């Protein structure tokens with residue numbers, strides 16, 4: 680009986696998340712339909728309408744991509760030779776346009792003693808992408824982004840920090856980040872932190888947020904690594 684209860688509860692949670700996704704997708708779909716209709720009746724502003732439709736389609740794409748990362752059962756980590764600094768450099772390069780466009784100064788503070796290691800580069804990359812994305816999005820009016828690595832030899836762990844000097848998170852909201860669909864952004868999905876947490880957990884790591892409103896946010900991730 681307990682088992683049945685647990686399963687029912689699990690199904691309910693899954694349905695709630697699915698309903699949330701459906702809801703999030705319905706909004707941009709409705710807007711795409713509306714703008715298509717306008718475009719069909721009025722050939723004047725095709726360029727303008729196309730841009731809106733494109734951005735709404737991108738939004739659907741983001742929601743579906745993040746959902747798929749979340750919904751995929753956590754497979755056993757596939758350990759591969761990993762160069763953490765390469766991944767950090769690669770990920771920040773993905774945000775080059777935004778970093779330059781928003782007047783963000785980038786600091787890379789790498790620990791030279793961090794060894795090549797066995798880890799899961801795909802998940803590490805996804806964790807970095809989500810953290811850097813949130814950091815950059817918190818600094819619409821510029822600021823500094825610092826990505827830092829540290830090797831803690833005693834217990835062979837990697838600690839990396841992504842810090843921004845952006846808008847920060849209020850104390851009571853800090854507890855809510857990572858809840859499904861919790862977002863403070865007009866175009867946010869509120870799924871990114873869930874994906875990040877899931878991946879950190881799958882690597883037996885820990886994640887910690889420190890934030891002060893108006894000052895910025897630091898996210899600290901600690902992961903065990905196997906040096907080669």
Ligand code: ADP
Nearest residue numbers: 813814817856862863867868869870871872896
């Ligand atoms: P989204 O980015 O789509 O809003 P996330 O799950 O990635 O969804 O983040 C949830 C919320 O956590 C954000 O809307 C924001 O309020 C807060 N947050 C996360 N990282 C930061 C950060 N670096 N600075 C300020 N707020 C943040």
Ligand code: MG
Nearest residue numbers: 812813871872
């Ligand atoms: Mg995000």
